[in-house]
Amino acid sequence: MLTIHQATPSDAPALAALNAAFNDVYDPAETIAQRIASVGHVETAFIALVDGETAGFVCVRIAPCLLYAQPHAELTELFVLPKFRWRGVAGALAKHAEQLARERGAESLIVLTSDEKALAFYKAIGYTQTSTCFEKEL
Numbered sequence: 001m002l003t004i005h006q007a008t009p010s011d012a013p014a015l016a017a018l019n020a021a022f023n024d025v026y027d028p029a030e031t032i033a034q035r036i037a038s039v040g041h042v043e044t045a046f047i048a049l050v051d052g053e054t055a056g057f058v059c060v061r062i063a064p065c066l067l068y069a070q071p072h073a074e075l076t077e078l079f080v081l082p083k084f085r086w087r088g089v090a091g092a093l094a095k096h097a098e099q100l101a102r103e104r105g106a107e108s109l110i111v112l113t114s115d116e117k118a119l120a121f122y123k124a125i126g127y128t129q130t131s132t133c134f135e136k137e138l
Helices: 009-023 027-040 091-102 116-124
Strands: 002-006 043-052 053-063 073-082
Touching: 002 027, 002 073, 009 027, 009 043, 009 073, 027 053, 053 091, 073 091, 073 116
Parallel strands: none
Antiparallel strands: 002 043, 043 053, 053 073
């Protein structure tokens, strides 16, 4: 059975392990717990469990805009452990991100990725490719 809940500081160990598996970032659970508590008004994480076992996560960032009435919403992270893939977990996580963005007044949700499998996934669940992203190291 698939369940999804908003991450709280008590989910930090699971989120830290998922972040290490996905992004190769090894921040301690205590640091993740502090971030969950301090940035929850801007970025929210959801944790997916399959039969009680941690399966994946999604993060969605929603920030107010100075020149637009609607907030900017971005799906910043989405990861499902390999053993839970192709079971609807990623799609369910994306729907949670979309719902939160909608509830907070966003009219669209953007995703930045260059991964071919991710591009195919997002297209399959209704996203359209709209632009190119530029980045500059600071």
